[in-house]
Amino acid sequence: MYDLIVVGGGPAGLAAACSAWEKGLKQILIIERDKELGGILNQCIHNGFGLHRFKEELTGPEYAGRFIDMLRDTGVQVMLDTMVLEINRDHQVHVISAANGYQVLEARSIVLAMGCRERTRGAIGIPGDRPAGVFTAGSAQRYLNMEGYMVGKRVVILGSGDIGLIMARRLTLEGAQVLACVELMPYSGGLMRNIVQCLEDWGIPLYLSHTITDIVAKDGRVSHVTVHKLDDNRQPIPGTNLEFDCDTVLLSVGLIPENELTRAAGIEMDPRTNGAVVYENMETSIPGIFACGNVVHVHDLVDYVSAESERAGAAAAAYVSGTAPEGGTIDIRNGADVSYTVPQRLRPGNVPKAADIFFRVRRVFKDSVIEVSADGAPLVTYKREHMAPGEMEHILLPRKLLDTVDASEITVTAKEA
Amino acid sequence: MTNMFDVCIIGCGVIGAAAAFELSKYQASVLVLEKENDVAMGSSRANSAIIHAGYDPLPGTLMARLNVEGNAMAEDLCRDLDVPFKRIGSLVLAFSDAEKATLETLLDRGQRNGVPGLKILSAEEVLQMEPQVSPKVVAALYAPSAGIITPWEYTLAFAETAVLNGVELVRNAKVTAIQKGADGGYRITTTAGEFEARYVINAAGVHSGEIHEMVAPKTFTVKPNRGEYYVMDKAECFRANHVLFQCPNEDGKGVLVTPTMDHNLLVGPNAVGVEDGDRVNNTAEGMAFVRGKAELSVPGINYRNAIRNFAGIRANTDRDEFQISIAAERFIDLAGIKSPGLSSAPAIALEAMKLLSQCGFRPEKKAHPITTRKKVRFRYMNDQERRELILRQPQYGRVICRCETVTEGEILDAIHSPIPPCSVDGVKRRAGSGMGRCQGGFCGPRIVDILCRELHLDPLSVTQDGAGSRLLLKETKQVGDEF
Numbered sequence: 007m008y009d010l011i012v013v014g015g016g017p018a019g020l021a022a023a024c025s026a027w028e029k030g031l032k033q034i035l036i037i038e039r040d041k042e043l044g045g046i047l048n049q050c051i052h053n054g055f056g057l058h059r060f061k062e063e064l065t066g067p068e069y070a071g072r073f074i075d076m077l078r079d080t081g082v083q084v085m086l087d088t089m090v091l092e093i094n095r096d097h098q099v100h101v102i103s104a105a106n107g108y109q110v111l112e113a114r115s116i117v118l119a120m121g122c123r124e125r126t127r128g129a130i131g132i133p134g135d136r137p138a139g140v141f142t143a144g145s146a147q148r149y150l151n152m153e154g155y156m157v158g159k160r161v162v163i164l165g166s167g168d169i170g171l172i173m174a175r176r177l178t179l180e181g182a183q184v185l186a187c188v189e190l191m192p193y194s195g196g197l198m199r200n201i202v203q204c205l206e207d208w209g210i211p212l213y214l215s216h217t218i219t220d221i222v223a224k225d226g227r228v229s230h231v232t233v234h235k236l237d238d239n240r241q242p243i244p245g246t247n248l249e250f251d252c253d254t255v256l257l258s259v260g261l262i263p264e265n266e267l268t269r270a271a272g273i274e275m276d277p278r279t280n281g282a283v284v285y286e287n288m289e290t291s292i293p294g295i296f297a298c299g300n301v302v303h304v305h306d307l308v309d310y311v312s313a314e315s316e317r318a319g320a321a322a323a324a325y326v327s328g329t330a331p332e333g334g335t336i337d338i339r340n341g342a343d344v345s346y347t348v349p350q351r352l353r354p355g356n357v358p359k360a361a362d363i364f365f366r367v368r369r370v371f372k373d374s375v376i377e378v379s380a381d382g383a384p385l386v387t388y389k390r391e392h393m394a395p396g397e398m399e400h401i402l403l404p405r406k407l408l409d410t411v412d413a414s415e416i417t418v419t420a421k422e423a
Numbered sequence: 424m425t426n427m428f429d430v431c432i433i434g435c436g437v438i439g440a441a442a443a444f445e446l447s448k449y450q451a452s453v454l455v456l457e458k459e460n461d462v463a464m465g466s467s468r469a470n471s472a473i474i475h476a477g478y479d480p481l482p483g484t485l486m487a488r489l490n491v492e493g494n495a496m497a498e499d500l501c502r503d504l505d506v507p508f509k510r511i512g513s514l515v516l517a518f519s520d521a522e523k524a525t526l527e528t529l530l531d532r533g534q535r536n537g538v539p540g541l542k543i544l545s546a547e548e549v550l551q552m553e554p555q556v557s558p559k560v561v562a563a564l565y566a567p568s569a570g571i572i573t574p575w576e577y578t579l580a581f582a583e584t585a586v587l588n589g590v591e592l593v594r595n596a597k598v599t600a601i602q603k604g605a606d607g608g609y610r611i612t613t614t615a616g617e618f619e620a621r622y623v624i625n626a627a628g629v630h631s632g633e634i635h636e637m638v639a640p641k642t643f644t645v646k647p648n649r650g651e652y653y654v655m656d657k658a659e660c661f662r663a664n665h666v667l668f669q670c671p672n673e674d675g676k677g678v679l680v681t682p683t684m685d686h687n688l689l690v691g692p693n694a695v696g697v698e699d700g701d702r703v704n705n706t707a708e709g710m711a712f713v714r715g716k717a718e719l720s721v722p723g724i725n726y727r728n729a730i731r732n733f734a735g736i737r738a739n740t741d742r743d744e745f746q747i748s749i750a751a752e753r754f755i756d757l758a759g760i761k762s763p764g765l766s767s768a769p770a771i772a773l774e775a776m777k778l779l780s781q782c783g784f785r786p787e788k789k790a791h792p793i794t795t796r797k798k799v800r801f802r803y804m805n806d807q808e809r810r811e812l813i814l815r816q817p818q819y820g821r822v823i824c825r826c827e828t829v830t831e832g833e834i835l836d837a838i839h840s841p842i843p844p845c846s847v848d849g850v851k852r853r854a855g856s857g858m859g860r861c862q863g864g865f866c867g868p869r870i871v872d873i874l875c876r877e878l879h880l881d882p883l884s885v886t887q888d889g890a891g892s893r894l895l896l897k898e899t900k901q902v903g904d905e906f
Contacts, residue, residue, distance in 0.1 A: 089825065102813060123865065126731075133707045138886065139892075
């Protein structure tokens, strides 16, 4: 019997395990399907990680390495090359591996840290031929940075998610020509710093409110794409076509939390995030099962993944030690121009000094405020100079404030000041 | 000097493969020529994946007889050859009185064709069987013998077993000319060399007209017709328990909604005549048409859960009938095999044997031909079976495709199968890797890795699918390379 089983050895799982160890749990196991710890950070060889967490710029493998080093000083056990097939509400974890066969493990608590996967061509239905040369940005990143192969020489990128932007620069550095980055929405899906550093600095044009309307193959490989400008209903405007001769299309069109295990366990899901509904301490609807990182909601910065996961690890430790949350629950609603919140529920009695609330806005804001209200009456507001859907927002709700809330729900709204 | 084969089959789609399998039970030397780098590369891999009951074709046609016969044969064949197949039954949905009258016509046709168990259901009965169907439904024709199948596996099962029985399959062999040889046989020129055979079977699908005309005067014209589909995530599978057709019209059987053998939901196709029978592109119009039509049968399908689009080509001809005949001396057409070709395939193979016999080819049966096949499918095993399997062979304990839970053991089985795949999609068709919601995003690089390791390939030579579809174009820069 383990005190804690952590499913996934990426940044979320590593931070959760370290923090649970610090809080006194002894029998901790991380299960990782890959042959090494670190998760997707291992292929993110660019820098920019850790500015918040370590106050310095690290590469992905360096950032993961910091946590792997911390783990070395603990007694946390690790099973690599092992796949979790099933988790159930009795905290049983079914796993397989070539080394140990089929095992059913039991744990007092579980942290889900499976991360996310990329949306594919099929999910967005791009018309045209279906040749080789259409990659998700992350797959291309793996081929380049882990396997050492170029996926293309003339590239069009669809979507302006951060991985796509990073790959625009990476491919350029490797000598490829990135002809365009094409974004469906009127704003970028990635961080502003990535737009500047990965596109503008290299003269790569960004076409907002455009999409790929046709992919043409020659001899089994991409040879041409057509791009159209979109009207307000996101329909292609005839005659606005841009034509690109290219051999590769990279897709950076969104990430989806990977929650097949979560759903199969019967954990309550949030259709807005595609992740589990969680409380202030990252606990899911099944007591003793926690979730953190991109499996809950897609983050922009790994620094925040680590912080969130440390809360989950600490909460798992508290759960195992028998500390039960007391008092009522407040639901957090997403009001106007806010697309979701994490957590979705608060137990004020379980909030230490303040509750971290993460969310995204639906459009670009300048000189705006975030308002938290109960029963239509504002509780507190937070000023923001700039907000965009591509940049996750974060507020701290003080415990003192929460203790005064009488309502069963509060609402987070974004609006112009 | 080339080898003289008894029979040469041109094309290794499901028809050529079924014919090869049938012939491989006899004492005959058989050659199969396939222009692509794998079998099942045309219509056989991109279709509705249905074994039709057989009420659609007009009574008295070859299509009617062979469909019903082929349907009856499918169950034993799929059990013996380990092909995923299930008789889940089909419903033709009627949404008006006029369509209800069509159901009566189909019922009558089906009964005359010998389709078992047909009956017309009331709206209540339909909605009980299919709660997600539009409440506007007024009646449906139920055909319990209709089934779903994994069509490329059907083709692979026939072809692999034929190869194990001694049939020679040559891939990347596009036939460019066929000449009458001196001894009454044929000399077949291909992109992979010359071959000779006493008898030729034309199973070239959308190209069967061209092959026919290399030997005989033109008797039919192939009119390629494209159909587009959506494959939906398993989360959408609950929307259909049976194959849900709409009433057929002049464009074919209309847009259907059906579960697949891997618990996805399949939606499509449209029907559009096209010039190029090898181009299987999707179009915005076609995809919108399919979504619109499917909405009438099963409202509310969530296309955010789409995982793939594909398109297939029907080998339609100017005749509303299969072109199965002795087209020239010792030359047999299994041509213009459109829907219900997949359903009819094993019956068409028996038909080919009859025609060969009429041409004078009557080989002896082999004493003990191989007629069974067995595959490991980890994802469909229970815990106990999994436990024992990994204990026996640890490679089944390493999951390579996480969406579909396909193990390294299964990938290795595929790579070392009787017709070894040479592409990532070739592995996909054999093992199921990359079929899931991430569409090979995670497992693709790992499959490339295993292919290279096992077959001693250079990663730069590995293709996604057909010849030319290279995945990787060059190595990244090395230390010392110029910027």
